[in-house]
Amino acid sequence: MAGRRSGAQALVESLFSAGVDTVYGVPGEETTALMAALHDSEMAFVLCRHEQAAAFMAGVHGRLTGRPAACLATLGPGATNLVTGVADATLDFVPMIAITGQGGCGRLGRESHQIIDLEALFAPVTKQSRTLLEADAVPGAVAEAVRLARAEKPGAVHLCLPEDVADAQTALRDVPVPQVLPSPPAPEAIAQALTLLTRAERPILLAGAGVIRAGATAELRAFAEATGIAVVTSFMAGGVLPPEHELTLFTVGQPEGDYVDLSFEAADLIVSVGFDPVEYPAADLSRDGAIPVLHLGAGPAPADAGWHVAGQVVAGLPETLAALAEALEARRWDMPPAFAGVQAGMRKAFARAYSTSSEGPVAPQDICAEITRQLRAEDTVLSGVGLHKLWIARHVLPRRPGQVIIPNGLAGMGLALPGAVAAARLQQAGRVLAICGDGDVMMNVQDMETAARLGLDLTVMVWEDGGYGLIDAHQQKAGDDSTFGFGTPDWGRLARAFGWSHAPVAGLSELGEILRAGHDSAGPTLVSVPVDYAAGGGLPGVRPAA
Known part of the structure; x- marks a missing residue:
């Protein structure tokens, strides 16, 4: 019948139409149909020498582009080798599509050569792990996988394709990936944030990887420069201010006491901007919750992060930072002596x-x-x-x-x-x-x-x-x-x-x-x-x- 295609072709073509243009992987017997579909497609396939390396490559691709790449492995040991790189993407909030081959559906759940429950294996290290049991399910499953992988907080999604489903036919076409626009900040949340900021004498901006994910670097810099509030970054957010900037206090996160830790000890409000608790223990930054926190992020702050969230604005970061800057009007803070000492100590350490x-x-x-x-x-x-x-x-x-x-x-x-x-x-x-x-x-x-x-x-x-x-x-x-x-x-x-x-x-x-x-x-x-x-x-x- 005209217009029909295999499950493997549907998977590859649906991924490509959703913006996934590269697959890093190691092929196997159970991915034969997938490899043929890739060969006939516009997708780039990068042959790797180990599945873990393929997942790490896909993760770095996602970090650099903001778009998911795919990593591919066959069943059994190929899939287990993939897990570490997939978990890395999920815990660093990097979009990724992990694809594994699998034996035929009739072998699933039985004692059979190289068969393990791959859906269960990947569930703890992905945002979703799904076995595709029929070819008609493929287009919709791919669209949902890409949506989930890109949605805040991003991460890996796993799709398992049994070899008989890869060979089966479907007439269903690609499903568009729904685009979700960031929510504008609620006026009452901006008002609460404004109250916390205006009461603070020594606020500090803590920028996390979410700033880069949201493309909010320019807005963060403009907010800092308009208010005079100094900026500390996590390891993953380094570079949101250039090293010579007068408001940078550089990175926090060392296991031993550092100059930068002194700035948190002196602060009376932490303004957390796109910071994820996985980046560094929140309790260590806030003196076990003694310093109140204003959370700014695309999602709510985890209730059990280990610090006291006194207020939060859950919305798109560029919009939030612009709204706060406007609400604060001309309010500026001078850099506290403790912060200036931190900056001087760091610069001296770099120069030695x-x-x-x-x-x-x-x-x-x-x-x-x-x-x-x-x-x-x-x-x-x-x-x-x-x-x-x-x-x-x-x-x-x-x-x-x-x-x-x-x-x-x-x-x-x-x-x-x-x-x-x-x-x-x-x-x-x-x-x-x-x-x-x-x-x-x-x-x-x-x-x-x-x-x-x-x-x-x-x-x-x-x-x-x-x-x-x-x-x-x-x-x-x-x-x-x-x-x-x-x-x-x-x-x-x-x-x-x-x-x-x-x-x-x-x-x-x-x-x-x-x-x-x-x-x-x-x-x-x-x-x-x-x-x-x-x-x-x-x-x-x-x-x-x-």
Whole structure:
């Protein structure tokens, strides 16, 4: 019958019509029909070397574009490999569509080769997990999946396609994805917020990742400049103010006492703007609820976040910030001395040199300072997870919002290298730099082949200390002298085996030149640099004694 198509074709075509233009994945026997449909479509398919890497790539794609990409795996071990990257997207509120193949419907619920309940497996780490049991269900299910993935708070949605449903026929066409416009702020909520603000003598703006998701950076900056209220960001919201801005107090979130923490200790009102409690424990910021909070966000504040929400405006952030600025008229706050001291302390820390020698291992602050010096607005930086992440979050100073991608909600190791592949595919100008620990980089080292096969221009920098530095630091803090050291590969041989260039850093004197050469070279480059965390003080952000 004319106009009929398979379930697999309906899935691919419905995704594409909904704005999903890229699939990252690893095929399998049960995705044969899907792969054929992808081949015949306008969708881009990026063949990966591990399903976890595919999910991380899709997640970074979503972070950079605001639109979901898809990740694909087959049933059984392919699907289980996908879970970590899918959970990362959900906990960092990144839109994603996760697709898994599955055995035929007659095998579901029975003891059968490679069959596990994939709908149940993905349910805890997605906004919705659904098995498509008939081809006619596919178009509507795809539209709802994309709507859910993009709706605030964004996240991953899982669709499981049994192989017989992929082969079955449907005459149903694509279903449009409904567009929901943000709600305007309620006048009574603006009035409540105005009361809290005008009573405060030392308010502070806490900007979270929701500011970037909402595209509200310009409005936040305008509000801060109109009122004189200083801005602190979470790790994930770095760059909403440039580092030289007179109102920035930089990032909060270090596990030890930091200069920035002093600003919260001095504040009498926290204005939370697009901040998600998954970014940092709210109780730690508000002195266990002692400081009242004004919540501004597209959704209501969780009641159990750990701080006292004295008022909230639930609406689109650009509209809320504009309405508040207008309501406050010409009201301005002077920067309190405590806030000015925080800013001065941070700037002094950024300006210092920490390495004890120009040769040998380099202090993490000095590596970050060189990265910041060379950072252009068009560049993209991705951090892995480990001790290096804390240094990057504090000492690499982004020039624009979203420029430095830091996985923080799930904080799973292994995102930076495959994420750099996705970023480099999307990058029209500038350079992609992934920064990994020597533990983190090995989590998805196999996708160095993907970068080489695609001929991508990117740099992966490995901080080498031969151990799980963050775990060692916590063990030592607990009074346990256990350490978890491991061997590292010959980075030069590893790079050459995958068709990469290798640039070893012998010390601080070579770092700047090698970074510049990596930025300018064609193809993927691996930069290895020995790091001296002890020279940097161990953990970042520890306030020096008075």
